[in-house]
Amino acid sequence: MSNPFRALRVTEHPGDIFTREVVTRQLEDLAPGEVLIEVQYSSLNYKDALSATGNKGVTRQYPHTPGIDASGLVAASTHPGLELGDAVLVTGYDLGMNTDGGYSEYVRVPAAWVVRVPEDLDLYESMALGTAGFTAGLALYKLEQAGQRPDMGPIVVTGASGGVGCLAVGLLAKAGYEVIASTGKETAHAFLHQMGAARCEDRSFVQDFSDRPLIRTRWAGAVDTVGGLTLATLLKACGRDGSVAACGLVHSPLLDTTVYPFILNGVNLLGVDSATCPQDVRQEVWNRLATTWRLPAPDTYARTCTLDTLEPEIQAILRGEITGRVVVSLL
Numbered sequence: 001m002s003n004p005f006r007a008l009r010v011t012e013h014p015g016d017i018f019t020r021e022v023v024t025r026q027l028e029d030l031a032p033g034e035v036l037i038e039v040q041y042s043s044l045n046y047k048d049a050l051s052a053t054g055n056k057g058v059t060r061q062y063p064h065t066p067g068i069d070a071s072g073l074v075a076a077s078t079h080p081g082l083e084l085g086d087a088v089l090v091t092g093y094d095l096g097m098n099t100d101g102g103y104s105e106y107v108r109v110p111a112a113w114v115v116r117v118p119e120d121l122d123l124y125e126s127m128a129l130g131t132a133g134f135t136a137g138l139a140l141y142k143l144e145q146a147g148q149r150p151d152m153g154p155i156v157v158t159g160a161s162g163g164v165g166c167l168a169v170g171l172l173a174k175a176g177y178e179v180i181a182s183t184g185k186e187t188a189h190a191f192l193h194q195m196g197a198a199r200c201e202d203r204s205f206v207q208d209f210s211d212r213p214l215i216r217t218r219w220a221g222a223v224d225t226v227g228g229l230t231l232a233t234l235l236k237a238c239g240r241d242g243s244v245a246a247c248g249l250v251h252s253p254l255l256d257t258t259v260y261p262f263i264l265n266g267v268n269l270l271g272v273d274s275a276t277c278p279q280d281v282r283q284e285v286w287n288r289l290a291t292t293w294r295l296p297a298p299d300t301y302a303r304t305c306t307l308d309t310l311e312p313e314i315q316a317i318l319r320g321e322i323t324g325r326v327v328v329s330l331l
Contacts, residue, residue: 003027006330007104008307010052012062018054020314022307031099033108036076037088040123042067042102043130044305044326045163049314051096058097067102067328068095069130071123079111087117089286091131092275103307105330115282118290127327128298129289132163133171135274137285137293139223139245140171142270146243153220153239154178154198158206158230159250161188161323168223170195170295180219182206188323194300208233213260221245228252235261235269247272302327 009023027036051059051066059066071089074082082088093113095101117126129137148155155172159165160181172179173196181197182205183189189200206222207229208215218237224230225248234244235257246269261267277285295301302325305313313326 003106005105006307007065007100008052008067008310010054010059010062010064010066012054016054018052018062020052020311025104027106027108030106030108034077034079034111035074035082035088035114036106036108037070037072037090037114038075039070039072039102039105039107039330041071041127041330042328043069043127043132044310044313044317044322044328045069045131046317048096048101048103049317051101052314053318060098064098065100065104066096067104068092068097069127070095070102070107071117071126072330075106077111082111082114087123088114089117089123089126090114091134092277103310103328112279115279115286118287120290120294121286124327125298128302128325129167129295130163130325130327131274132325133167133289134282134285135164135247135272136168136171136223137289138274138277138281139168139247139270139272140175140293141281141285141288142272143221143223143243143245144175146268146270147241148221148243150176150178152242154180156180156182156201156206156219156222156234157225158182158203158222158234159225159248160192160197160200161185162225162250163322163325164225164247165223166192166195166301166324167295169197170301171289171293172223173197174293174295180205185323191301191323203230206230206233208236212236213258214264224248226251228254229256231255232257235267238265238267241266243268243270245270245272247274298325298327301325304329306330
């Protein structure tokens with residue numbers, strides 16, 4: 001089957017120079033896989049911007065097509081559970097990292113990566129959520145699996161103006177929690193209140209520079225996208241039997257803390273791995289995102305660009321200037 005299609009292609013040149021252009025490719029250029037997907041939408045994540053600008057910690061070999069998210073219709077399948085025309089999505093695994101990703105009108109992937117889009121979600125909405133929404137949903141899922149409840153007290157979300165953070169605010173509020181949104185962007189406060197935050201605080205609210213192993217309780221649990229000092233503070237100010245879900249390292253991958261929050265207050269530190277989450281949990285979280293945790297219309301937290309207008313968005317997310325989500329339309 002030959003069918004030319006458009007894709008963003010990142011090319012490496014001598015001197016660690018990387019260029020990006022929209023090119024025409026053929027289906028035979030794609031990697032092997034059981035499922036060919038005609039992509040309608042993708043999204044922009046920080047990891048996509050790193051891949052697009054030559055970060056070898058994300059993508060080892062170039063030329064390459066970034067895009068860790070994709071939604072569309074099955075165009076061909078050798079897997080009996082996936083048929084022509086099925087609405088599907090892929091987030092995580094190796095898509096957009098070392099396997100050509102969603103900034104392309106077609107992707108070919110293993111069937112094990114593919115999730116059916118729940119009936120109550122459309123393809124656009126699934127990418128307005130994308131990896132960020134799935135990560136936020138998985139954090140909420142793990143918090144509740146660990147016993148977190150709204151009546152225990154407020155949940156703080158760090159890095160709240162980013163993709164994962166703003167969606168975590170929305171999902172937690174939808175699930176009945178009082179949400180404290182922590183952000184360094186005062187201009188994002190109105191947006192975060194619209195997403196459901198009960199109150200907004202500067203990032204200093206979640207930064208304790210003392211050497212005390214525990215401090216006064218300030219929250220019952222947390223979703224952290226920042227890491228470093230912030231994560232350590234979240235642990236030592238968390239209420240008894242509360243949980244902190246860690247899903248990012250915007251500030252630092254290091255954690256300097258003690259065992260006291262764990263052995264004196266029973267605090268749980270929950271790791272959130274959205275890339276290789278088991279398929280049954282993945283489908284369950286997407287089902288909840290489509291039903292009990294469903295957010296308002298995507299235009300309240302997402303905007304759209306195309307392959308041809310993606311470049312300035314890539315530069316903006318690298319500078320930390322994007323609030324909310326950016327959907328990439330392949331239509």
